[in-house]
Amino acid sequence: MRVGVICFANTCRSPVAESLLVRFLAGEDGVEVFSRGVAGGPGSTPEAMLQALTQNGLSLVSVSGEQLVSDDLHADLYLFMERSILREAVVRNPSMWPKSFTMREFARRAQLNPPERDSETFAEWLAVVHGTRRREELLGTDSEDDVRDPGLGGDLEAFNAMISELDLLSHKVAQILTGWPSR
Structure with a gap:
């Protein structure tokens, strides 16, 4: 399973989320995590x-600053740091x-649609989860699902808050990505 973690420039949020997911998924065979940005270099x-x-x-x-390119479009799952970036990529x-x-x-x-690892593949389960959404949800500026970007001018407190938030989310995501049979 290949998982891409995407933010704007791939210098803060996505490399941290990638590192946390790699840590939480250590020992899980067949899971590769990478991070990218949609802009910049x-x-x-x-x-x-x-x-x-x-x-x-x-x-x-990994080295931060890598941009999302066509070779990255073969992942099984993309996790974005904010809706506007997801919308731009889509x-x-x-x-x-x-x-x-x-x-x-x-x-x-995933909490609302728990996986049935014994009877479905990750791709089948993800299709069920995706089926609960509407494309229109990409519109608007609601930041409810965003991980706040401390940006280049962020202070230590802002980066610690970001790491804490991503630690919690990465732990939840790692639990979801763990234990899938390789079929």
Whole structure:
């Protein structure tokens, strides 16, 4: 199973979520996690984020700043940090829609539609979860499902809050991604 974690520039939220998912999924065979951004290119990691990573015992598992490219469009699941970024990616690549969720939305919808790992594949279950949504949900500016972006000017407190939020979400997502039979 291939899981992409996507934010705007891939310098803060998605690399942290990727690192947390890799940590929580350690030992789970056949799961690959990667992070990308929809804009920009290689950027520098903010100093406050590096301090927050150290305080939280984390390190990034991949170089940040990588942009989403056509080779990345073969993942089984895409987890976005905010709805506006998900919307932008789906407009560019409509085939991503059935496999694309904000991270928070995915965790919530998975709780409402628990997987039946013994009788369905991950792809079959994801199709059921996707079937509970409408494309119109991408419209609007409601930030309820967004992970707040501390941005390049964020302070240590903002980055610690982001890491704490992503830690909780990544743990929930890892529980969902664990235990699927390889078929």
